[in-house]
Amino acid sequence: MIKRTSKSHIDKILSEKKNWKILDIGCGFNPSQFATTVCDVLDLKEQYSDKKFVKLDNENLPFSDNEFDFVIASHVLEHVKDPTKFLNEISRVANQGYIEVPTKLEDNLVFENKKAHLWHLTFDDVNQVINISKKIQFFEPILAVSSIKKLNNYFRDSLLLELHWENTIEFKFNENNQKYENISILSLFKKYFSKKFRMLLKK
Secondary structure, three states: OEEEOOHHHHHHHHHOOOOOOEEEEOOOOOOOOOOOEEEEOOOOHHHOOOOEEEEOOOOOOOOOOOOEOEEEEEOOOOOOOOHHHHHHHHHHHEOEEEEEEEOHHHHHHEOOHHHHOOEEEEEEOOOOEEEEEEOOOOOOOOEOHHHHHHHHHHHHHHHEEEEEEEOEOOEEEOOOOOOOOOOOHHHHHHHHHHHHHHHHHHO
16 A cells, blocks of 8 residues: 655654654665664765664665564655665565655756656556656756755645555556657746746836
């Protein structure tokens, strides 16, 4: 089972589970406050005096089956070379967890995402399935990560996909057969300034 949720709702759940073993994978320097174990490809053991740190050396998570009560994968899935392997691994080491990824809109807006992200992810609410497709850059990015974080305060639902899964993670790959043309940011700005100029003339 997998469904939409919110990070605030997940944080509330985890805050009430004092004895849970919680894994945060791929979080870098920003782990969940509720994580008891942090796993990352970077060697960050000196950063985590209050949590157990495990370095990830390959695609197989170095943990036993159902070792954790909950696993957090925030802004990781869009980076991995093999999403099937990754999703199977996180559902192997825990029986539920939280996945957070950028929407197509955020993915296209941010400079740092252009080359670092490999996949677009959407969610089918009817069939409760994650749809995975190769990333398409529809327009040239115009924002830095710091800027998008500010926008997240007001437009989080439009910029982030937040999912809570239990027992299994249903997903499928989709071909990018959709016909599209790249959106010209320059053209959009020209139309914006042209409109603003006409409005000024009317005053």
